[in-house]
Amino acid sequence: MRIDKFLKNSRIIKRRQVAKDACLNERVKINGDIAKAGTNVNPGDIIEVSFGKRNLKVKVLDLIDGAKKNDAGEMFEVIDE
16 A cells, blocks of 8 residues: 555545655655655554654554544554654
8 A cells, every 4th residue: 555545544644645745745754764655555664754843653553445434543553652
């Protein structure tokens, strides 16, 4: 699954275009490397997202395509906020 789609489906970022813009502005990293919007995500990957002064670090647990709001929390585990 693409990183922009994962961020949207997991509800970490509300809209896919915003997730894509975050990748373009180099605010998203996968396993320490800057991610492009089309970079694939796999279970076990560590994702870091910078929201201005706030940083979020999560571990990918599952890839659910079209996840419902209740299932979105099962897609990742927060490591650091």
